[in-house]
Amino acid sequence: MSADQLPTTSREVRLASYPEGEVTLDHFELAESELAEPGEGQVVVRNDWMALGSVALDQMNPDTTLPIPVFQPGVALWGRTVGTVVRSNSPALAVGDLVEHFSGWRDYAVGAAHEFYKRDRSLLPSPEYFLSQGPTAWHGMVETAQVKEGDIVFVSGATNGVGALAGQIARLHGAAKVIGSTGSKEKIDFLVKEVGFDAAFDYHDGPVAEQLAALAPNGVDVVFDNVGGEQFEAAVQIASRGARFALCGALAGQHGNGGSPRLPLMSAITKDLTLRGFATMHTPEQLDGWNARFGTWLADGTIVFPHTVVEGGVPALPQAFLDLLDRRYSGTVLVRLGG
Ligand SMILES: NC(=O)c1ccc[n+]([C@@H]2O[C@H](COP(=O)([O-])OP(=O)(O)OC[C@H]3O[C@@H](n4cnc5c(N)ncnc54)[C@H](OP(=O)(O)O)[C@@H]3O)[C@@H](O)[C@H]2O)c1
Numbered sequence: 110m111s112a113d114q115l116p117t118t119s120r121e122v123r124l125a126s127y128p129e130g131e132v133t134l135d136h137f138e139l140a141e142s143e144l145a146e147p148g149e150g151q152v153v154v155r156n157d158w159m160a161l162g163s164v165a166l167d168q169m170n171p172d173t174t175l176p177i178p179v180f181q182p183g184v185a186l187w188g189r190t191v192g193t194v195v196r197s198n199s200p201a202l203a204v205g206d207l208v209e210h211f212s213g214w215r216d217y218a219v220g221a222a223h224e225f226y227k228r229d230r231s232l233l234p235s236p237e238y239f240l241s242q243g244p245t246a247w248h249g250m251v252e253t254a255q256v257k258e259g260d261i262v263f264v265s266g267a268t269n270g271v272g273a274l275a276g277q278i279a280r281l282h283g284a285a286k287v288i289g290s291t292g293s294k295e296k297i298d299f300l301v302k303e304v305g306f307d308a309a310f311d312y313h314d315g316p317v318a319e320q321l322a323a324l325a326p327n328g329v330d331v332v333f334d335n336v337g338g339e340q341f342e343a344a345v346q347i348a349s350r351g352a353r354f355a356l357c358g359a360l361a362g363q364h365g366n367g368g369s370p371r372l373p374l375m376s377a378i379t380k381d382l383t384l385r386g387f388a389t390m391h392t393p394e395q396l397d398g399w400n401a402r403f404g405t406w407l408a409d410g411t412i413v414f415p416h417t418v419v420e421g422g423v424p425a426l427p428q429a430f431l432d433l434l435d436r437r438y439s440g441t442v443l444v445r446l447g448g
Pocket residue numbers: 161162163164242245266267268269270271272290291292293296335336356357358359360361362363364366367387388389390433435436437438439
């Protein structure tokens with residue numbers, strides 16, 4: 110096949126059925142669909158990288174309360190992806206353009222040009238960097254918690270894609286100490302040695318409130334919570350007067366093994382806490398603003414992009430997702446699809 114010839118089929122991962130208990134490989138189906146030439150106003154995109162997150166677990170639950178479309182049995186899954194335009198029947202995009210879109214879990218995506226968002230390759234070192242969770246980390250740490258100089262900051266679930274960037278953003282805003290929680294000794298080392306957190310603890314090693322109090326004897330001013338459950342409760346207990354909470358995720362509940370947090374109400378009231386949820390919609394403004402800042406910080410070495418690369422293309426996606434749920438990865442989980 111020559112470079113400008115398209116294959117006739119594209120591999121894709123479909124939902125085989127909704128899981129009723131644990132998710133297994135049987136809930137996914139690898140299939141091929143015909144790859145047509147683009148119609149009027151359409152483009153064909155070769156998917157190069159896709160980001161995986163445990164949010165896909167919520168999308169496999171038809172009763173989820175999250176405001177995002179759930180996956181449908183027999184239909185290809187979707188998720189954040191970057192790729193290269195390889196055919197264009199629209200003046201809006203040219204062959205070779207880098208685009209971000211949501212038709213992941215497949216080799217090629219075909220659709221109307223307005224479903225694909227052009228990205229400026231020159232902003233970041235490599236296309237997969239456009240899949241960072243920086244817009245969420247920034248939204249939570251800067252706009253929601255309003256981190257400022259001298260703050261003592263606690264990030265729960267700090268090793269994942271959102272948390273590892275949120276901690277670094279706090280540091281760049283002058284936080285005096287950045288503390289993270291995570292699930293293993295290796296991940297503590299990763300946070301402190303590679304990502305630059307001041308301290309981290311393993312939530313398996315004893316009561317979270319005790320571990321957090323030992324690292325923050327004067328309390329915490331900002332909490333970026335990805336987990337909920339015991340970690341949220343502990344953070345409320347240890348919080349300083351007037352502390353600001355950015356509520357990002359509820360991993361403990363999302364994974365069905367921690368339940369919803371119980372709010373220690375009197376503590377929250379008497380300490381004058383601000384508890385604020387936020388939902389990042391990834392608007393073009395949020396993405397462009399973040400990518401420009403991210404590029405500058407990467408260039409001057411003040412930030413790192415914590416991520417794990419998984420090889421193997423589309424067929425590797427289901428196992429990579431199960432490994433993510435098994436907590437095997439650190440940082441943003443990026444699967445190389447093509448390119
Ligand atoms: N508010 C928003 O707009 C927004 C946007 C994007 C994502 N989110 C939320 O942000 C959170 C993080 O998302 P992400 O994509 O960066 O990462 P992710 O893929 O959801 O995180 C996976 C990691 O979370 C940790 N984890 C899993 N179960 C846990 C549990 N029961 N208790 C504590 N930690 C657990 C594990 O690390 P350890 O080994 O350290 O346990 C695992 O490696 C999620 O809750 C997601 O839904 C919110």
